[in-house]
Amino acid sequence: MRADAARNLEAVLTTGARLLADDPSASIAAIAAAAGMDRRTVYRHFASREDLLAAIYQARLDAIERASEAARLLEAPVAVALHRYAEGIIEVNRTWPVELGRMRADETIRERRGRLIEQVDVFLQRATDEGLLRADLPAGWASALLQQLLHLATAQLPSLDAGQAADVLVKTYLRGVGRA
Incomplete structure (x- = not known):
């Protein structure tokens, strides 16, 4: 995995952890936005x-x-x-x-x-x-x-x-x- 892709994945995961701690119903779109990326980018890594x-x-x-x-x-x-x-x-x-x-x-x-x-x-x-x-x-x-x-x-x-x-x-x- 490229370094920038690894950083993006880490950002999605840590941002997701933070948002889900505050709101267990946080959506992929909300997590992607908070991580500074498009939800389609997140869906490339995670099907659901x-x-x-x-x-x-x-x-x-x-x-x-x-x-x-x-x-x-x-x-x-x-x-x-x-x-x-x-x-x-x-x-x-x-x-x-x-x-x-x-x-x-x-x-x-x-x-x-x-x-x-x-x-x-x-x-x-x-x-x-x-x-x-x-x-x-x-x-x-x-x-x-x-x-x-x-x-x-x-x-x-x-x-x-x-x-x-x-x-x-x-x-x-x-x-x-x-x-x-």
């Missing part, structure tokens, strides 16, 4: 609105997977991995604000999400085993809290860059569910 939606969700998952890999959840020291993960996911949430919930019926997306959740759960168990997180919390609580803090940091800290927002998140998380 559903194909465009699937591509946006796939791109978001790709970005989440890259952020998880970059965090080195199983290899890096827990606090370092947590910060890298938080910074990466906050950046993903800002670039790809559309939620995956609408695509839960898609088995491929559901499986990929499941693997990502499992990776984070294994990491959080490692953090607990190493004594960084409390072991007396209800099952799933640390994971649910981390997900909520990621959403809050993304939405409530827009003036901070992803690294600074991750600093706030990690301090809050470790002091809230860290060993007392």
Whole structure:
């Protein structure tokens, strides 16, 4: 794919993610216009609105997977991995604000999400085993809290860059569910 075509495709996908986060019924014409192109250009890449939606969700998952890999959840020291993960996911949430919930019926997306959740759960168990997180919390609580803090940091800290927002998140998380 030519560089300009790749940029156009990226613009359509990220613009689509942003518009769909604000208005889940956004049309291809609206997405194309906001991306600065004609809807026929978008239709050359995607036969239907559903194909465009699937591509946006796939791109978001790709970005989440890259952020998880970059965090080195199983290899890096827990606090370092947590910060890298938080910074990466906050950046993903800002670039790809559309939620995956609408695509839960898609088995491929559901499986990929499941693997990502499992990776984070294994990491959080490692953090607990190493004594960084409390072991007396209800099952799933640390994971649910981390997900909520990621959403809050993304939405409530827009003036901070992803690294600074991750600093706030990690301090809050470790002091809230860290060993007392």
